[in-house]
Amino acid sequence: MNKQALVEMKGISKAFSGNQVLTNVDFDLLPGEIHALMGENGAGKSTMMKILTGIYERDTGTVFSKGQEVQFKDAKEAEKAGIAVIHQELNIIPYLTVTENMFLGKELTVGKTGILRMAEMKKKTEEYLSRLGIDIDPNIEARELSVGQQQMIEIARAIAADTDVLIMDEPTAALTDREIEALFKVMRGLQEQGVGIVYISHRMEEIFKMCDRISVLRDGEYIGTKVIKETNFEEIVKMMVGRDIGERYPERHVELGPERIRVDKLSHEKKFRDVSFSVHQGEILGVSGLMGAGRTEIMETIFGSRKKSSGEIWIDEKQVNIRNPYDAIQLGIGFITEDRKDEGLVLDLSVRENISLTNLKRISSQSVISKTKETELVSKMIEKLRVKTSGSEQSVKSLSGGNQQKVVIGKWLGIDPKILILDEPTRGVDVGAKKEIYQIMNELTERGVAIIMVSSDLPEILGMSDRILVVHEGKATAILDRQDANQEIIMQAATGGNSHEKSGS
Template identity: 65%
Template sequence: MEQSIIRIEGIKKSFGPVEVLKGVDFDLRTGEVHALMGENGAGKSTLIKVLTGIHPRNSGEIYIRGESKTYTNPKQAEKDGIAVIHQELNIIPTLTVAQNMFLGKELKYGRTGILRSKEMKQKTIEYLDKLGVYIDPDQEAGELSVGKQQMIEIARAIATDAEVLIMDEPTAALTDKEIEALFKVIDSLKKQGVGIVYISHRMEEIFKICDRITVLRDGEYVETRDASTTDLNEIVKMMVGRDLGEQFPHRVRSEGEVLLQVKDISAPGYFENISFDVARGEILGVAGLMGAGRTEIMESLFGARKFKGGEVRLDGNPLKIKHPADAINKGIGLITEDRKGKGLVLNQTIRENMALTNLPHVSQNKIIQKKREQELVDRLMKRLNVKATGPEQTVGSLSGGNQQKVVIGKWLGIQPKLLILDEPTRGVDIGSKKEIYHIMNELTSFGVAIIMISSELPEVLGMSDRILVIHEGKVGALLNRDEADQEKIMHAATGGE
């Protein structure tokens, strides 16, 4: 039998009265990619944080190379050869790419404290080159896209020459090209004997690169299978405890009159002469490569970014939006792709976050009416099936999928006419994805128009009535659902005629 680098036995972890891990077992062998799977809230990230000393365990044992270990901070785990790429980016936005890459591990001239800046910049370029990307080492990290920030995190972890690499949703913000480069690096690391723990909700990735799969459900160990002896349906059933049926719910197109008309709007450097419309009850999917300008177009319509020229009409009337507050007052909501940075106040409660966009509905004479607020939040939590101890739980302590449900809840409360969803299921498990799809269908049945940006082509094809493809800031194609396929979308997204 191959040697286990990591062996975890009977780990239990509680936060107050809530038991998050209930005697979990897991092991990792040298030179394997072992998938750790489960719905949001199943305990995957908590297990990794217990392993690496971020959270103390209540009971159970952790063995590294056969030796019992208890880490009290991640630095100790790192010294033992365990590197982690967390789902939450640990980039400091005001530092440069190179400064982030070597944070806490700066190269210096002897004991002088003088930094070897030129060498660190060169090594930064080399580490990123292994992932097939070039990013200026002098650029401030905060100016980069989420995808590029993710590449810095991955490169930083690979640079440690670790024996164990833990990847928590590493591809969530990456382009197909970047994912392909990452998989090549993973294959190379495997050949060097590195053990990789891989957490992802993208099923196609799991079966493409993983050797074994361990499933957790509600904090409990379910089963470990060889990837070659199982399939998607079996894994999903282990994750959710039931068959989910079709991945995408049946969609009945129920569109009415045109709600939003966009004609020839531009923002120099981002997009040019963009025109499209969306009808009541329609889902307009927006596809394109990362950096094509999809997000910038939608932020402009929401008042979070300025555009020039052209015309935007809502219900046939000219739409003048200078600030997001104007958009909200007109019944337009935007679910941002960066839920942690722009969509939520992480240190506030579910109640406070959900009420934030709904203050006019829960206030009287500018004073919040607690009863109204509580009724609104209770209704939204129930409708969205938010798994939490209650409305007073801080949003930062929720799983990724439940955080996304809180973001959606914020905007459902305003009863929107138009809802813009930017990567609505990024980092969300397969069960929660289906719940979000049902909510989208339900909203359109009441006449709400939805614009959905997604980098997952099966999602675009499975949920859209029409598909707008953006290529380098311009409209590449507008396809009806019945004529669209992945090949046509990618052809238009890459500049094909």
């Protein structure tokens, strides 16, 4: 540990318009080290890295680069100091060749004429690629490469710029197993050359295989740093999620009724396979998993907005065929989507028009909308959900997040749903409105509605669900009763930790 750190960040804090996202966080990276940065979605990992690379300004704290205190103004300055980021979305231009991509923005020219020195650039590209042990023809267009190969080009580009700190954000998310192996080989090679790598990932297996140390953030706070060889899976998970569940959730005493919906071996070509579960009347099924695990896609498929490749859906013991959202609504399914602004609301329309949208049949006769019925429905919903508006004519654009979410809920309560799917129902919603939304969910279950709640918020899952379905990479890895579940068990199933234990020991 007497090597000088490539990067050292001390006491970093950051708030966005009063919202504290980082509080006094430390982080350091040694030469030749692969250092994992872990935490739940929204724990502050990417904010931390954006502060390092100068995209965000820190409120407090200091950053050292090779012993020098620095404050980068933008990503370009950080790059000059040898810090490069490999983003999830690659910066590769498909119709340019590998060489052209490698030298994009820093082309070698004859003097200042702008005439390119193609031969030399090609030679250098070959050199860098071979140094990384990659076999790619520098003359082919980038679009002919696989995602993994494109990523290699980006890494080569970073190395070409004398990078010694490489930040990789979920680098394996889009790669095949073989590409992951190739990437790991390259990473090992870089490690030997003394490059330090910050490795951001949700995948426990990979972290335990590749990394030297791991730092954990939770809710913007620094929890600790462990040497991988001296820790274990359980300890890391505990660090990630260990937080008290107070009385944030209303109590539930609901008698479960008969089975309302059963999903049997539902599969989608690419996103998930053989997912089975059932929900009873009055039950809340929590659906947990990491981002990109396929949770939302499963819900979209049940709701008919995404095509299934196989599998069956049964409602009240009858098999149903849901081809589109219209069919789903006819069967009494409501779907409160994850993305309010793009999928839930028509922002230009008023509160009234948005609530009416799913209920047009109910408030009209012979296709003519009855003003009386519409006003009745809308004011009932506004009152029931306590939407704070200046009136039903206010445009939903100007409402707060919590109130917008209530309008979306109102839209779906109007159809008297038998089954209500809520995807991240409390994201971007303040604490008060959160509890109100939970109370509405409870009231619905008391009336026999079956609720499926997708959430990345583990305390919410544990606080509200009767049973919990855990999804990992398109597969249902666990269905747990609430009394058997805790955050560690869920996280383990959600990160594929079970298979790690089996194959690792």
